Amino acid sequence: MSTTTVFLSGATGYIAQHIIVQLLSKGYNVVGSVRSQEKGEKLKSTYGEQFQYVVVPSLDQKGAFDEALKQHPEATIFLHTASPVTFSSEDNEKDILIPAIEGTRNALQAIYDHAPQIKRVVLTSSTVSLADIDDFQIPSLKLNEESWASVTYEDGKTKDAMTAYWASKKYAEKAAWAFVESNKPNFALSAVLPSYVFGPQAHDAEAKGQMNLTAEVFASVYRLSKNDEVPEVAGPFVDVRDVAKAHIVAFEKDEAKGQRIITSSARFNAQSILNIIRDKFPDLREKLPVGVPANGDVSEFVRWDDQKSKNLLGFEFSDLEKVVVDTIEQVIRANK
Numbered sequence: 001m002s003t004t005t006v007f008l009s010g011a012t013g014y015i016a017q018h019i020i021v022q023l024l025s026k027g028y029n030v031v032g033s034v035r036s037q038e039k040g041e042k043l044k045s046t047y048g049e050q051f052q053y054v055v056v057p058s059l060d061q062k063g064a065f066d067e068a069l070k071q072h073p074e075a076t077i078f079l080h081t082a083s084p085v086t087f088s089s090e091d092n093e094k095d096i097l098i099p100a101i102e103g104t105r106n107a108l109q110a111i112y113d114h115a116p117q118i119k120r121v122v123l124t125s126s127t128v129s130l131a132d133i134d135d136f137q138i139p140s141l142k143l144n145e146e147s148w149a150s151v152t153y154e155d156g157k158t159k160d161a162m163t164a165y166w167a168s169k170k171y172a173e174k175a176a177w178a179f180v181e182s183n184k185p186n187f188a189l190s191a192v193l194p195s196y197v198f199g200p201q202a203h204d205a206e207a208k209g210q211m212n213l214t215a216e217v218f219a220s221v222y223r224l225s226k227n228d229e230v231p232e233v234a235g236p237f238v239d240v241r242d243v244a245k246a247h248i249v250a251f252e253k254d255e256a257k258g259q260r261i262i263t264s265s266a267r268f269n270a271q272s273i274l275n276i277i278r279d280k281f282p283d284l285r286e287k288l289p290v291g292v293p294a295n296g297d298v299s300e301f302v303r304w305d306d307q308k309s310k311n312l313l314g315f316e317f318s319d320l321e322k323v324v325v326d327t328i329e330q331v332i333r334a335n336k
Protein backbone atom coordinates (compact mmCIF):
# COMPACT_ATOMS: atom_id res chain seq x y z
CA MET A 1 0.00 0.00 0.00
CA SER A 2 1.21 3.51 -0.80
CA THR A 3 0.92 6.67 1.28
CA THR A 4 1.48 8.90 -1.71
CA THR A 5 -0.90 11.85 -2.00
CA VAL A 6 -2.49 12.64 -5.34
CA PHE A 7 -3.95 16.07 -6.10
CA LEU A 8 -6.97 15.72 -8.43
CA SER A 9 -8.61 18.76 -10.04
CA GLY A 10 -12.31 18.52 -10.87
CA ALA A 11 -12.92 15.89 -8.19
CA THR A 12 -16.71 16.01 -8.64
CA GLY A 13 -16.52 14.81 -12.26
CA TYR A 14 -17.77 11.54 -13.74
CA ILE A 15 -14.27 10.29 -14.61
CA ALA A 16 -12.70 11.84 -11.49
CA GLN A 17 -15.05 9.93 -9.18
CA HIS A 18 -13.81 6.67 -10.64
CA ILE A 19 -10.23 7.85 -10.32
CA ILE A 20 -10.83 8.59 -6.61
CA VAL A 21 -12.39 5.15 -6.01
CA GLN A 22 -9.45 3.41 -7.69
CA LEU A 23 -6.81 5.59 -6.01
CA LEU A 24 -8.27 5.02 -2.55
CA SER A 25 -8.49 1.28 -3.13
CA LYS A 26 -4.78 1.28 -3.99
CA GLY A 27 -3.97 3.11 -0.74
CA TYR A 28 -3.29 6.56 -2.16
CA ASN A 29 -4.47 9.65 -0.31
CA VAL A 30 -6.40 12.10 -2.45
CA VAL A 31 -6.77 15.88 -2.32
CA GLY A 32 -9.56 16.87 -4.68
CA SER A 33 -10.26 20.38 -5.93
CA VAL A 34 -13.92 21.35 -6.16
CA ARG A 35 -15.78 24.55 -6.98
CA SER A 36 -17.58 24.93 -3.64
CA GLN A 37 -17.42 23.84 -0.03
CA GLU A 38 -20.78 22.13 -0.40
CA LYS A 39 -19.45 19.90 -3.20
CA GLY A 40 -16.33 19.19 -1.16
CA GLU A 41 -18.30 18.19 1.94
CA LYS A 42 -20.41 15.81 -0.11
CA LEU A 43 -17.29 14.06 -1.41
CA LYS A 44 -15.72 14.05 2.04
CA SER A 45 -18.77 12.28 3.47
CA THR A 46 -18.54 9.68 0.68
CA TYR A 47 -14.82 8.98 0.88
CA GLY A 48 -13.78 9.64 4.48
CA GLU A 49 -10.32 10.03 5.92
CA GLN A 50 -8.12 9.30 2.94
CA PHE A 51 -9.85 12.13 1.05
CA GLN A 52 -9.48 15.87 1.56
CA TYR A 53 -10.78 18.68 -0.57
CA VAL A 54 -9.78 22.23 -1.45
CA VAL A 55 -12.04 24.84 -3.00
CA VAL A 56 -10.79 26.27 -6.31
CA PRO A 57 -13.77 28.34 -7.43
CA SER A 58 -12.59 29.26 -10.92
CA LEU A 59 -10.05 27.63 -13.21
CA ASP A 60 -9.27 30.69 -15.28
CA GLN A 61 -8.17 33.18 -12.62
CA LYS A 62 -4.42 33.72 -12.52
CA GLY A 63 -3.01 31.85 -9.55
CA ALA A 64 -6.17 29.70 -9.32
CA PHE A 65 -4.33 26.69 -7.86
CA ASP A 66 -1.65 28.54 -5.87
CA GLU A 67 -3.27 28.44 -2.43
CA ALA A 68 -4.55 24.89 -2.91
CA LEU A 69 -1.06 23.61 -3.62
CA LYS A 70 0.56 25.65 -0.87
CA GLN A 71 -1.87 24.00 1.56
CA HIS A 72 -0.89 20.52 0.39
CA PRO A 73 2.88 20.13 0.24
CA GLU A 74 2.36 16.38 0.71
CA ALA A 75 0.94 16.00 -2.83
CA THR A 76 3.51 14.57 -5.24
CA ILE A 77 1.21 13.70 -8.17
CA PHE A 78 -1.22 16.07 -9.94
CA LEU A 79 -4.08 14.83 -12.14
CA HIS A 80 -5.80 17.65 -14.06
CA THR A 81 -9.26 16.49 -15.10
CA ALA A 82 -11.22 19.73 -14.56
CA SER A 83 -12.45 21.27 -17.79
CA PRO A 84 -15.83 22.32 -19.21
CA VAL A 85 -17.55 19.30 -20.79
CA THR A 86 -20.45 20.69 -22.76
CA PHE A 87 -21.78 21.01 -26.29
CA SER A 88 -23.76 24.18 -25.53
CA SER A 89 -22.69 27.65 -24.47
CA GLU A 90 -23.61 31.31 -24.68
CA ASP A 91 -20.05 32.46 -25.12
CA ASN A 92 -17.67 29.76 -26.42
CA GLU A 93 -14.51 31.60 -25.44
CA LYS A 94 -15.56 32.52 -21.91
CA ASP A 95 -17.43 29.32 -21.08
CA ILE A 96 -15.31 26.67 -22.78
CA LEU A 97 -12.00 27.78 -24.32
CA ILE A 98 -10.61 29.99 -21.56
CA PRO A 99 -11.38 27.70 -18.57
CA ALA A 100 -9.92 24.70 -20.43
CA ILE A 101 -6.77 26.37 -21.70
CA GLU A 102 -6.04 28.89 -18.94
CA GLY A 103 -7.11 26.33 -16.33
CA THR A 104 -4.40 23.99 -17.62
CA ARG A 105 -1.78 26.76 -17.71
CA ASN A 106 -2.73 27.91 -14.21
CA ALA A 107 -2.47 24.40 -12.82
CA LEU A 108 0.98 23.87 -14.32
CA GLN A 109 2.19 27.34 -13.29
CA ALA A 110 1.06 26.73 -9.69
CA ILE A 111 2.94 23.42 -9.60
CA TYR A 112 6.01 25.11 -11.06
CA ASP A 113 5.87 28.03 -8.59
CA HIS A 114 4.67 26.35 -5.39
CA ALA A 115 4.93 22.56 -5.59
CA PRO A 116 8.37 21.48 -6.80
CA GLN A 117 7.79 18.15 -5.00
CA ILE A 118 5.22 17.21 -7.66
CA LYS A 119 7.01 14.87 -10.01
CA ARG A 120 4.22 13.57 -12.22
CA VAL A 121 1.33 15.41 -13.89
CA VAL A 122 -1.41 13.71 -15.89
CA LEU A 123 -3.66 15.82 -18.08
CA THR A 124 -7.04 14.48 -19.15
CA SER A 125 -7.04 15.37 -22.82
CA SER A 126 -9.29 13.68 -25.37
CA THR A 127 -9.28 11.88 -28.70
CA VAL A 128 -10.89 15.09 -29.99
CA SER A 129 -7.35 16.51 -29.84
CA LEU A 130 -6.36 13.97 -32.48
CA ALA A 131 -8.82 14.73 -35.30
CA ASP A 132 -11.70 17.02 -36.26
CA ILE A 133 -15.40 16.29 -35.68
CA ASP A 134 -16.17 15.09 -39.20
CA ASP A 135 -12.94 13.11 -39.47
CA PHE A 136 -14.36 10.52 -37.08
CA GLN A 137 -16.87 9.49 -39.76
CA ILE A 138 -14.18 8.96 -42.46
CA PRO A 139 -13.48 5.24 -42.96
CA SER A 140 -9.91 5.85 -44.14
CA LEU A 141 -8.91 7.94 -41.11
CA LYS A 142 -5.79 6.68 -39.39
CA LEU A 143 -4.85 8.06 -35.98
CA ASN A 144 -1.83 7.62 -33.79
CA GLU A 145 -0.25 9.29 -30.76
CA GLU A 146 1.21 12.00 -32.99
CA SER A 147 -2.05 13.08 -34.63
CA TRP A 148 -3.53 16.54 -34.03
CA ALA A 149 -6.91 17.97 -35.00
CA SER A 150 -6.74 20.90 -37.40
CA VAL A 151 -9.53 22.89 -35.69
CA THR A 152 -8.33 26.43 -34.91
CA TYR A 153 -8.87 28.58 -31.83
CA GLU A 154 -10.86 30.94 -34.06
CA ASP A 155 -13.15 28.04 -35.14
CA GLY A 156 -13.72 27.29 -31.48
CA LYS A 157 -14.57 30.91 -30.77
CA THR A 158 -16.93 31.48 -33.68
CA LYS A 159 -18.56 28.15 -34.57
CA ASP A 160 -20.88 25.93 -32.51
CA ALA A 161 -20.13 24.85 -28.94
CA MET A 162 -19.13 21.35 -30.02
CA THR A 163 -16.36 22.86 -32.13
CA ALA A 164 -15.40 24.98 -29.11
CA TYR A 165 -15.10 21.83 -27.00
CA TRP A 166 -12.90 20.25 -29.68
CA ALA A 167 -10.66 23.34 -29.79
CA SER A 168 -10.59 23.61 -26.00
CA LYS A 169 -9.16 20.12 -25.63
CA LYS A 170 -6.64 20.54 -28.44
CA TYR A 171 -5.34 23.91 -27.24
CA ALA A 172 -5.34 22.93 -23.55
CA GLU A 173 -3.17 19.93 -24.37
CA LYS A 174 -0.95 22.01 -26.68
CA ALA A 175 -0.54 24.57 -23.88
CA ALA A 176 0.54 21.84 -21.47
CA TRP A 177 3.21 20.42 -23.78
CA ALA A 178 4.41 23.96 -24.60
CA PHE A 179 4.66 24.76 -20.87
CA VAL A 180 6.86 21.75 -20.29
CA GLU A 181 8.96 22.51 -23.34
CA SER A 182 9.66 26.10 -22.34
CA ASN A 183 9.89 25.79 -18.52
CA LYS A 184 11.62 22.43 -18.09
CA PRO A 185 9.78 21.84 -14.79
CA ASN A 186 10.51 19.22 -12.11
CA PHE A 187 7.55 17.15 -13.23
CA ALA A 188 7.02 14.82 -16.16
CA LEU A 189 3.78 15.32 -18.09
CA SER A 190 1.57 12.56 -19.53
CA ALA A 191 -1.75 13.03 -21.32
CA VAL A 192 -4.63 10.54 -21.34
CA LEU A 193 -6.83 10.81 -24.46
CA PRO A 194 -10.20 9.06 -24.01
CA SER A 195 -12.85 8.74 -26.71
CA TYR A 196 -16.58 8.96 -25.73
CA VAL A 197 -16.57 7.83 -22.09
CA PHE A 198 -19.43 5.51 -21.13
CA GLY A 199 -20.13 3.18 -18.23
CA PRO A 200 -21.67 3.27 -14.77
CA GLN A 201 -21.38 6.15 -12.35
CA ALA A 202 -18.93 5.54 -9.50
CA HIS A 203 -21.91 5.48 -7.09
CA ASP A 204 -25.43 4.19 -7.78
CA ALA A 205 -27.08 7.31 -6.37
CA GLU A 206 -25.56 9.37 -9.21
CA ALA A 207 -27.25 7.23 -11.88
CA LYS A 208 -30.52 9.11 -11.33
CA GLY A 209 -31.36 12.51 -12.78
CA GLN A 210 -29.02 14.71 -14.81
CA MET A 211 -25.55 13.23 -15.39
CA ASN A 212 -22.50 14.44 -17.31
CA LEU A 213 -22.58 14.98 -21.06
CA THR A 214 -21.53 11.54 -22.29
CA ALA A 215 -23.48 9.60 -19.65
CA GLU A 216 -26.48 11.58 -20.92
CA VAL A 217 -25.67 10.59 -24.53
CA PHE A 218 -25.80 6.98 -23.40
CA ALA A 219 -28.95 7.58 -21.36
CA SER A 220 -30.63 9.07 -24.43
CA VAL A 221 -30.76 5.48 -25.74
CA TYR A 222 -32.07 3.64 -22.67
CA ARG A 223 -34.60 6.40 -21.99
CA LEU A 224 -36.17 5.97 -25.47
CA SER A 225 -39.85 5.09 -25.70
CA LYS A 226 -41.38 2.54 -28.06
CA ASN A 227 -42.18 4.97 -30.88
CA ASP A 228 -39.08 7.17 -30.68
CA GLU A 229 -36.53 7.44 -33.46
CA VAL A 230 -33.14 5.96 -32.62
CA PRO A 231 -30.66 8.87 -32.27
CA GLU A 232 -27.92 9.27 -34.88
CA VAL A 233 -25.02 9.44 -32.44
CA ALA A 234 -21.97 7.28 -33.22
CA GLY A 235 -18.24 7.24 -32.58
CA PRO A 236 -15.47 5.56 -30.63
CA PHE A 237 -16.07 4.77 -26.94
CA VAL A 238 -14.22 3.63 -23.84
CA ASP A 239 -15.31 2.41 -20.40
CA VAL A 240 -14.97 5.07 -17.68
CA ARG A 241 -13.30 2.54 -15.37
CA ASP A 242 -10.61 1.92 -17.98
CA VAL A 243 -10.07 5.68 -18.32
CA ALA A 244 -9.61 6.00 -14.56
CA LYS A 245 -7.15 3.10 -14.57
CA ALA A 246 -5.21 4.72 -17.43
CA HIS A 247 -4.73 7.88 -15.34
CA ILE A 248 -3.12 5.80 -12.62
CA VAL A 249 -0.88 3.87 -15.03
CA ALA A 250 0.07 7.25 -16.54
CA PHE A 251 1.78 8.36 -13.33
CA GLU A 252 2.86 4.98 -11.98
CA LYS A 253 4.86 3.87 -15.00
CA ASP A 254 8.11 5.56 -15.96
CA GLU A 255 7.59 4.81 -19.64
CA ALA A 256 4.44 6.98 -19.58
CA LYS A 257 6.51 10.14 -19.02
CA GLY A 258 6.10 12.55 -21.89
CA GLN A 259 3.52 10.33 -23.62
CA ARG A 260 0.09 10.86 -25.11
CA ILE A 261 -1.95 7.77 -24.19
CA ILE A 262 -4.96 6.99 -26.38
CA THR A 263 -7.78 5.18 -24.55
CA SER A 264 -10.42 3.97 -26.99
CA SER A 265 -12.09 0.56 -27.11
CA ALA A 266 -14.21 0.30 -30.28
CA ARG A 267 -16.96 2.03 -32.24
CA PHE A 268 -20.57 2.32 -31.08
CA ASN A 269 -23.76 3.76 -32.43
CA ALA A 270 -27.09 4.20 -30.67
CA GLN A 271 -28.54 1.12 -32.37
CA SER A 272 -25.65 -1.06 -31.14
CA ILE A 273 -26.38 0.02 -27.55
CA LEU A 274 -30.10 -0.58 -28.09
CA ASN A 275 -29.51 -4.06 -29.50
CA ILE A 276 -27.51 -5.09 -26.42
CA ILE A 277 -30.12 -3.70 -24.02
CA ARG A 278 -32.92 -5.50 -25.87
CA ASP A 279 -30.94 -8.74 -25.90
CA LYS A 280 -29.72 -8.72 -22.28
CA PHE A 281 -32.71 -7.09 -20.54
CA PRO A 282 -35.88 -8.79 -21.86
CA ASP A 283 -38.02 -6.88 -19.33
CA LEU A 284 -37.08 -3.60 -21.05
CA ARG A 285 -37.91 -4.77 -24.59
CA GLU A 286 -41.54 -3.71 -24.52
CA LYS A 287 -40.66 -0.18 -23.53
CA LEU A 288 -37.90 0.38 -26.11
CA PRO A 289 -38.06 0.82 -29.89
CA VAL A 290 -36.72 -1.94 -32.15
CA GLY A 291 -35.03 0.48 -34.56
CA VAL A 292 -33.22 -1.28 -37.39
CA PRO A 293 -31.18 -3.97 -35.59
CA ALA A 294 -28.86 -4.54 -38.56
CA ASN A 295 -27.70 -0.91 -38.28
CA GLY A 296 -26.13 -1.79 -34.95
CA ASP A 297 -23.52 -3.87 -36.68
CA VAL A 298 -20.84 -1.16 -36.58
CA SER A 299 -17.36 -1.78 -37.72
CA GLU A 300 -14.67 0.60 -36.53
CA PHE A 301 -14.21 3.49 -38.98
CA VAL A 302 -11.09 4.94 -37.48
CA ARG A 303 -7.96 2.94 -38.12
CA TRP A 304 -6.28 3.32 -34.77
CA ASP A 305 -2.56 3.01 -34.85
CA ASP A 306 -2.44 3.04 -31.05
CA GLN A 307 -0.38 -0.03 -30.21
CA LYS A 308 2.09 2.18 -28.37
CA SER A 309 -0.65 3.29 -25.95
CA LYS A 310 -1.98 -0.25 -25.57
CA ASN A 311 1.48 -1.63 -24.80
CA LEU A 312 2.06 1.11 -22.26
CA LEU A 313 -1.27 0.57 -20.50
CA GLY A 314 -0.91 -3.21 -20.43
CA PHE A 315 -4.60 -4.00 -19.97
CA GLU A 316 -7.54 -4.74 -22.28
CA PHE A 317 -10.41 -2.29 -22.67
CA SER A 318 -13.94 -3.46 -21.83
CA ASP A 319 -16.21 -4.10 -24.79
CA LEU A 320 -19.56 -2.44 -25.44
CA GLU A 321 -21.56 -5.33 -24.01
CA LYS A 322 -19.89 -5.00 -20.60
CA VAL A 323 -20.36 -1.23 -20.60
CA VAL A 324 -24.04 -1.53 -21.53
CA VAL A 325 -24.84 -4.35 -19.09
CA ASP A 326 -23.10 -2.72 -16.13
CA THR A 327 -24.67 0.67 -16.85
CA ILE A 328 -28.21 -0.64 -17.23
CA GLU A 329 -27.91 -2.85 -14.14
CA GLN A 330 -26.88 0.25 -12.20
CA VAL A 331 -29.77 2.31 -13.58
CA ILE A 332 -32.18 -0.46 -12.51
CA ARG A 333 -30.64 -0.60 -9.01
CA ALA A 334 -30.67 3.19 -8.66
CA ASN A 335 -34.33 3.45 -9.59
CA LYS A 336 -35.59 0.63 -7.33
Ligand code: NAP
Pocket: 009, 010, 011, 012, 013, 014, 015, 016, 034, 035, 039, 057, 058, 059, 060, 080, 081, 082, 083, 084, 085, 099, 124, 125, 126, 127, 169, 193, 194, 195, 196, 197, 198, 212, 213, 214
Ligand atom coordinates in the same frame (compact mmCIF):
# COMPACT_ATOMS: atom_id res chain seq x y z
P1 NAP B 1 -17.73 16.07 -15.91
O1 NAP B 1 -18.39 15.04 -15.11
O2 NAP B 1 -18.56 17.16 -16.49
O3 NAP B 1 -16.54 16.67 -15.07
C1 NAP B 1 -15.96 17.91 -15.36
C2 NAP B 1 -15.23 18.39 -14.12
O4 NAP B 1 -14.62 19.66 -14.41
C3 NAP B 1 -16.17 18.64 -12.93
O5 NAP B 1 -15.47 18.41 -11.74
C4 NAP B 1 -16.50 20.12 -13.08
O6 NAP B 1 -16.86 20.73 -11.86
C5 NAP B 1 -15.17 20.65 -13.55
N1 NAP B 1 -15.35 21.89 -14.31
C6 NAP B 1 -16.00 22.04 -15.47
N2 NAP B 1 -15.96 23.33 -15.86
C7 NAP B 1 -15.27 23.99 -14.92
C8 NAP B 1 -14.91 25.34 -14.73
N3 NAP B 1 -15.24 26.29 -15.62
N4 NAP B 1 -14.24 25.68 -13.62
C9 NAP B 1 -13.91 24.72 -12.71
N5 NAP B 1 -14.22 23.43 -12.82
C10 NAP B 1 -14.89 23.06 -13.91
O7 NAP B 1 -17.00 15.42 -17.16
P2 NAP B 1 -15.98 14.21 -17.33
O8 NAP B 1 -16.48 13.41 -18.46
O9 NAP B 1 -15.71 13.54 -16.04
O10 NAP B 1 -14.69 14.99 -17.85
C11 NAP B 1 -13.49 15.06 -17.12
C12 NAP B 1 -12.37 15.34 -18.10
O11 NAP B 1 -12.32 14.30 -19.08
C13 NAP B 1 -12.51 16.64 -18.88
O12 NAP B 1 -11.23 17.22 -19.01
C14 NAP B 1 -13.02 16.18 -20.24
O13 NAP B 1 -12.71 17.07 -21.28
C15 NAP B 1 -12.27 14.86 -20.38
N6 NAP B 1 -12.87 13.93 -21.34
C16 NAP B 1 -14.14 13.48 -21.16
C17 NAP B 1 -14.67 12.59 -22.08
C18 NAP B 1 -16.06 12.05 -21.95
O14 NAP B 1 -16.52 11.40 -22.90
N7 NAP B 1 -16.77 12.25 -20.86
C19 NAP B 1 -13.91 12.17 -23.18
C20 NAP B 1 -12.62 12.65 -23.32
C21 NAP B 1 -12.10 13.51 -22.38
P3 NAP B 1 -18.42 20.83 -11.37
O15 NAP B 1 -18.81 19.44 -10.95
O16 NAP B 1 -18.38 21.79 -10.26
O17 NAP B 1 -19.20 21.30 -12.55
